[in-house]
Amino acid sequence: MQRSIAVARPKLPDADALLPYLRAIDQRRIYSNWGPLNAELERLLGDRLGASVVTCSSATDGITCALRAVLEDRPAEKRFGLCLMPSWTFVATPHAALAAGLTPCFLDVEEGSWMLTPELVRRELLAGLKSNLPVAAVVVVAPFGLQLAPEPWDAFTAETGIPVVIDSAAAFDGLSVARTPSVVSLHATKTVGAGEGGFVATRDADLAKRIKRVANLGFLGTRLAEVPATNAKLSEYHAAVALCSLKGWPERRAEFQSVAHRLRAAVEPSGAVFQPGFGEDWVSATCVLRLPDGLGAGDAAMGLGLRGISTRAWWGFGCHTSPAFAHLPRRNHAAQNRLPATEVLAHSTIGIPFYCDLSDAEIAQIGTAFAEIAAATPAPATETYASPAGAFPVLVSAA
Ligand SMILES: Cc1ncc(COP(=O)(O)O)c(C=O)c1O
Known part of the structure; x- marks a missing residue:
């Protein structure tokens, strides 16, 4: 089950x-x-x-x-x-x-x-x-x-x-x-x-x-x-x-590292990209990855959720879209008031389950879900997504 x-x-x-x-x-x-x-x-x-x-x-x-x-x-x-x-x-x-x-x-x-x-x-x-x-x-x-x-x-x-x-x-x-x-x-x-x-x-x-x-x-x-x-x-x-x-950090670190290795092996074949060095040079208690080309964060969250896998957009659409900060100045040297890289990251990354005792069965379930969702993903396309700050057309692509 x-x-x-x-x-x-x-x-x-x-x-x-x-x-x-x-x-x-x-x-x-x-x-x-x-x-x-x-x-x-x-x-x-x-x-x-x-x-x-x-x-x-x-x-x-x-x-x-x-x-x-x-x-x-x-x-x-x-x-x-x-x-x-x-x-x-x-x-x-x-x-x-x-x-x-x-x-x-x-x-x-x-x-x-x-x-x-x-x-x-x-x-x-x-x-x-x-x-x-x-x-x-x-x-x-x-x-x-x-x-x-x-x-x-x-x-x-x-x-x-x-x-x-x-x-x-x-x-x-x-x-x-x-x-x-x-x-x-x-x-x-x-x-x-x-x-x-x-x-x-x-x-x-x-x-x-x-x-x-x-x-x-x-x-x-x-x-x-x-x-x-x-x-x-x-x-x-x-x-x-x-x-x-x-005191328990050396053992806990080894556990995180072992889970990270097995999770990468299960998920990477789908085309998802982990942060450089994750699980090798460094570990963290969260795992955020870049989705396979063409797969948007909303679709991935829905597909994974339907397969029993919780996800989180840890940083949402970026702080500039939070009501508390929406009035504050923002700047991109190339496009005043637009933060295109932030928009792309918000739409193409996702936080997936990660903890020190994530089991082999859970890792396999996550790997299978990624494979199924990636296989069903059409070629990269331009999409519009809505955020509290407005609607932005973005290229749903890691390129
Ligand atoms: C980037 C970043 N800054 C600051 C914090 C705040 O940390 P704390 O909960 O210890 O205040 C967090 C918490 O996750 C974070 O991710």
Whole structure:
């Protein structure tokens, strides 16, 4: 009988694994304010990354704190304005920029890598952004866990003076850190989970201190609020879960990798294309792939759904189509107000089931479904799809 397959089934440490940590909390009576469990978590992550690490209540809050802290380097009049970012991201990214007092300005991504590149952002700056607001900062996003080299962004900041924050929410595995702060999520749906939580990593120890100050109501060693700030601390309970997850990470990573290999072998013959290195160089807790030529995301979701397979458009039609952000500026250097690569990605990619214990039977069911749907797909054609921002004709093709 065909089973119903969920798109995600997070697995955090069980009660037995957590008990020693909880007993330690009971004994110490330290529940938050970067207590000993947070200190241990920051040290372990810092050693692993060769960087300074600040734990925080979520990646969303981490991005806000990192933005506020990097803006402290700028003259007062340049601390406000546009925050350039891709529309092809989770809604947390623009929410975080708004919370930092900035105005998100959505750019189109590079279609091949699904992300912003320094060249692309430089081109946009040269072309002029047609806004009265200056560019205050950039947030770049590592899509669905794909690794992103941070050094070119250090160079971008050195050259332009514009600070950058890297939203690496899903990119715990193989994260590479430079001066530009990278923010990772410890949400339950990520590879190393705390339930809710996150951390910011940077090779600049002074910047890390300032990020901590912003996450700690502006306090740094005294009870004076030195800068505008928020409370984004991670509780000791969440740190306990994160420490347990981190301890089990080598085994969990091997499980994700094994599932990824088997899933690729089952699905790739249909013509679907996985992100480069997925399951080989890096793993993530979600799997988003590019559909076979000619197969649109809506048809694929319906075909898979009819075969008991849940899917998710994790980033919808791009943030610029969310009602909360539709009024915000957006820019593509070639076509003002259109984000063609984002539109193509929204229509040609799909999140499919992926979790650490996806079974062989479930993988076979997914592989068969892809084969059947791809076989029934006509040659690539131009289609129109509706989104909250309007109707766009798009070529339903990976070419
Ligand atoms: C790209 C991106 N940024 C930010 C976040 C927010 O992470 P958190 O839930 O830890 O706030 C997510 C969550 O999935 C994400 O995918």
